[in-house]
Amino acid sequence: MPAPTCSSCHAARAALRRPRSGQALCGSCFCAAFEAEVLHTVLAGRLLPPGAVVAVGASGGKDSTVLAHVLRELTPRLGITLHLVAVDEGIGGYRDAALEAVSSQAARWELPLTIVAYADLFGGWTMDAVARSTAGSGRSRSCCTFCGVLRRRALEEGARLVGATHIVTGHNADDMAETVLMNFLRGDTGRLARGGVLGSGGEGCALPRCRPLQFASQKEVVLYAHFRRLRYFSEECVYAPEAFRGHARDLLKQLEAARPSTVLDLVHSAERLALAPAARPPPPGTCSRCGALASHTLCQACALLDGLNRGLPRLAIGKGRRVLQAQPPLPGNRSQATSDPVAPRGPCTCEQSRDGATLCRDGGGQAGAPCALQSDLSATE
């Protein structure tokens, strides 16, 4: 049976049925509709005002490739300037190839590109070093936690470096739905409360950031890249298989098979979610070390770096963080981002007391008190 005619231009043969509406469209009408929807998201949400200098978080993957391309198409309508900012996390066998993809995109599209590296920003720490430090081997389940927090900080630093007024990332509807599901599964009400908003207005000293592809499904992002013939890097990060996100993704796929609107329904649920007053997180303050927005004394990035530099990497995750906050600060400065490289310390040396309770010599606990590192490890495994 021949393909139906495009229901928009009524001239070309339809090349796809839109997953969300079932509408039969040709490739160019689909791309035009996709771009119009992103434009609507940006304008309706007042995400990027005319004159904005926008740092696009460019990973070389499909989402940020599509985001950069669409925004470049929309630049005349929006009156914005684009600058690609790529973060080199220091992940051997993965990021180098992705950065090559970003560099060739920047050259092809004639967009300025700036690359910032964890090693330079975070006192010598690369993600491979963090992974070795957290697990004693090359892999760790908490890698994505560290990487997510540090990448957010690195993107902020990179955006400031290029004089950006706004940051955009390529998170799509599927990414958002996974995050909502994960926050539900973890009972993380604080993140649930923030999860649905299209972007942050730049509280504290942070630059405003937003996700213009938040309502675009992953399938449509891939279709757009296909019809626009965009080349991108598609390998999975070497640490991703260990992440909890993978379980949320699998669950979402099953739910979507039974109910195709699951992804967008979850995104919209998060938008409308209102927490009971007692469950609302306290208003954030500022990090005592770097001045970034923080719900504790230290922001997440400074707390993680502090834990790493003390040789107690997991102390900054979960309950151990409270113990870490009580520690006198290590000599450091703004986010420790520009501090001299600090050699990673060895693992905590705990000992067993006579009554069998674990005592800690440098795990952050008081003499004779249970080791905070030990209890934190069990909380996060």
Ligand SMILES: Nc1ncnc2c1ncn2[C@@H]1O[C@H](COP(=O)(O)OP(=O)(O)OP(=O)(O)O)[C@@H](O)[C@H]1O
């Ligand atoms: N190394 C990086 N440098 C700059 N921005 C990044 C980097 N990694 C991720 N981002 C930004 O964060 C967004 C979400 O990244 P994440 O890896 O969680 O999802 P993804 O679906 O794989 O995205 P992508 O397909 O763009 O790689 C990306 O679209 C990009 O905008």
